[in-house]
Amino acid sequence: MADSTLYRELLSFLSGRARTDEPMKKHTSWRIGGPADIFVEPGNRQELRLIVSYARNRGIPLTVIGAGSNLLVSDSGIRGIVVKVGDGLARIYIDGDVVSAEAGAKLGRVAAAAKDAGLGGFEFSAGIPGTIGGAVVMNAGANGSSVGVLAQRILILSLEGDFSYKSKKDMNFGYRSSVIQTEPAIVVEVAFACYPREKEMIDKEMAGYLARRKASQPICCPNAGSVFKNPPGESAGRLIEAAGLKGMRIGDAQISTLHANFIINLGSATARDALKLIDRARDTVYSRFGVELQPEVKFTGHN
Numbered sequence: 403m404a405d406s407t408l409y410r411e412l413l414s415f416l417s418g419r420a421r422t423d424e425p426m427k428k429h430t431s432w433r434i435g436g437p438a439d440i441f442v443e444p445g446n447r448q449e450l451r452l453i454v455s456y457a458r459n460r461g462i463p464l465t466v467i468g469a470g471s472n473l474l475v476s477d478s479g480i481r482g483i484v485v486k487v488g489d490g491l492a493r494i495y496i497d498g499d500v501v502s503a504e505a506g507a508k509l510g511r512v513a514a515a516a517k518d519a520g521l522g523g524f525e526f527s528a529g530i531p532g533t534i535g536g537a538v539v540m541n542a543g544a545n546g547s548s549v550g551v552l553a554q555r556i557l558i559l560s561l562e563g564d565f566s567y568k569s570k571k572d573m574n575f576g577y578r579s580s581v582i583q584t585e586p587a588i589v590v591e592v593a594f595a596c597y598p599r600e601k602e603m604i605d606k607e608m609a610g611y612l613a614r615r616k617a618s619q620p621i622c623c624p625n626a627g628s629v630f631k632n633p634p635g636e637s638a639g640r641l642i643e644a645a646g647l648k649g650m651r652i653g654d655a656q657i658s659t660l661h662a663n664f665i666i667n668l669g670s671a672t673a674r675d676a677l678k679l680i681d682r683a684r685d686t687v688y689s690r691f692g693v694e695l696q697p698e699v700k701f702t703g704h705n
């Protein structure tokens with residue numbers, strides 16, 4: 403339950419974009435997650451900084467999310483303040499071959515803006531949901547490339563409330579990983595190095611990726627994309643399928659019959675249901691094949 407004094411104080415400098423006891427299932431692609439004590443959507447980077455300083459000065463836990471497309475939020479929700487970096491920080495600028503985007507801009511919008519300017523680089527991302535902030539933290543990728551390949555200069559806000567820049571090297575991008583996963587900070591804006599390319603070529607390549615995605619991934623039901631990372635030289639989906647788990651259901655959570663590395667929400671799945679399936683898949687794959695699957699999705703919230 404949110405502290406009402408805290409909430410009123412936050413409202414006073416956030417012109418209305420704060421809510422209490424906000425169901426997180428409204429903010430995750432899995433449509434799973436209990437209430438956030440206080441949920442705020444900053445309208446610009448100054449507001450973001452104010453929230454960060456406010457939380458720090460009062461010792462209030464702060465959780466940052468983007469579009470929630472890689473998140474499993476617990477059924478009892480999140481204590482403290484949840485900051486959604488979204489539409490309030492979503493500007494996109496293009497200068498020559500460099501595409502810059504604020505962290506709340508959707509990856510798909512940034513790819514479309516690059517294409518419209520005749521700039522290639524983002525083709526790989528066709529169909530990956532989420533924001534630029536989430537994409538950089540996760541080093542989102544597909545089709546042999548990833549956001550970290552293009553990202554050059556990243557403006558971050560530390561949890562102490564200071565802005566600074568990181569270079570590609572500082573970010574230590576790896577397979578679905580970046581330094582922000584081990585040294586938490588908030589991604590505010592990113593500059594991407596693109597290159598001139600004909601729009602028709604970009605369109606054609608992206609359409610091909612989208613068609614492949616539609617044929618191989620469940621679009622019927624809420625999900626969070628791949629649940630596990632692919633082990634080196636292997637496919638997590640193939641291992642889960644070979645372990646005989648395709649279609650397995652716990653409550654309203656089900657291992658997709660189309661792609662075994664996806665867990666779909668059939669209607670009212672809980673985080674508990676999804677976690678039980680995740681554990682089952684991990685344990686069974688380990689006992690059958692000796693491979694330890696590592697989750698790609700991020701867990702957050704109170705147990």
Ligand SMILES: Cc1cc2nc3c(=O)[nH]c(=O)nc-3n(C[C@H](O)[C@H](O)[C@H](O)COP(=O)(O)OP(=O)(O)OC[C@H]3O[C@@H](n4cnc5c(N)ncnc54)[C@H](O)[C@@H]3O)c2cc1C
Nearest residue numbers: 468469470471472532533535536537542543588589626627
């Ligand atoms: C149908 C579907 C298909 C998908 N396909 C792919 C795919 O092909 N490749 C792939 O890589 N991923 C894929 N994903 C996963 C997801 O789209 C990516 O991980 C995406 O980049 C997450 O972005 P987000 O804004 O939703 O982040 P969120 O899920 O909101 O957050 C992810 C992590 O980033 C942190 N975070 C978010 N924004 C910020 C910020 N501004 N500053 C600091 N930390 C932040 C959060 O705390 C969290 O730890 C898929 C998901 C779905 C639902």
